[in-house]
Amino acid sequence: MRGWLGPAEMAARLGVSVKALRVYERAGLVTPDRTAANYRRYGPAHAARLHQVLALKRLGLPLARIAGLLAGRLASLDSVLALQQQMLETRATELREALAAIGAARARLQEGGDLSLDDLATLTRKSVMTMKSDEAMAAALKPAVDRHFSAEEQQRLAANAPYFDQEQVSREWDSLIAEAKALAATGDPASPEAKDLARRWFAQIERFTGGDPDVTARLGRVWSESMQDPAAAKDLPLTPELMAFVGAARRAATGEDA
Template structure:
């Protein structure tokens, strides 16, 4: 441990210096990579002091800054938005509150959807004894209350409690529902990769992804065109409210990319 000496009237008393870590040790302590720290530094979010040999040092000031950055990232802000917030940009601070409001509205809607399901189950017990199968169905419905928060907020605004309960009832077996969720996650990741690589929507690979999207949509809506139209409208409204996809599985850019690929 390094020490510094504080001179006093009649004695020299050793005082332990504040802990200072290298970039590698600092990254390990906060659960990041050294590369992430470099990105933060390149974006102007961090400015750690350096030794004569160029080693970056992270002390209390840098750790405090990292804590703020990670907190803002957890709110869904981009690094550019975080930079503006740290610079004291009032509109960006407002953005933080708007994101939080969206998140809490989603949580409130999720709680309301869960309450709707339980109350409906309770109401049915007045005339019909509840069975184990009924409980299993209720549990599956409650599991579906983990839908994206922005989407759930729109659901709460546009659908009655009964409609929400029907929509949240998964079709098929739990295994089939899980397989469908994995298929959607894989497809979204594949499309993101195409966009990142700069593949145009007119490319055969993009068209193939659009066909996969249509296939999964047909499976989800059981081939009902009216349900498909309502579902599409629901997503469009959610993406209009959250175009960056902060509280959704994908952003509006991906939605538009798939639509263009399907048309071409």
């Protein structure tokens, strides 16, 4: 097995711990070969699979979902690389915009000028606020919420909403959105993985709507209108394209279950 790597060498090459390799092995994500003396050895195929695992993990997906994706539509290295390329290109655009904003701000200060409140707000949004906060998202949705729900309805929904851990719910939605992006990159909303995602996505929505179809429909319009508003869309984690994919997956799942 010349040219192959032991756990410590592979972990060092990838920038992870040996413990992490063991976790991925127990999760069934990668199975190293064994020598006659039963020592683990990793070759090129194992390195490729570990790249897939780490790329999807970077998107915030739990290991159980990564296992399902790698067993299905994201089984090939190229499909994961395509998704990773898309995400990095988006991040590169954001970084270029942040650098341009910082450069412009420094140039103005070096010329003896001041930064206005608008300048500082733009600078902060582009160079600091890399994650969409719950507060910013709520503010972005508020105009559409007020159009579709009266103040009394909003109070009633808030009063009747079940108790939940906001941080936990945010993590759950982050995971669902990351998974949706990964599946959308495959372009197949009728895949078993996409239909399973749609079921879990709308089950999450029903936790807060109580399964009321009218509330669910109006909530959908709130998101649709907000995503079409450039001022609101910048603070939302979803895009019309992603919502369309999830909707198509739901229709495929509903048709299958009917």
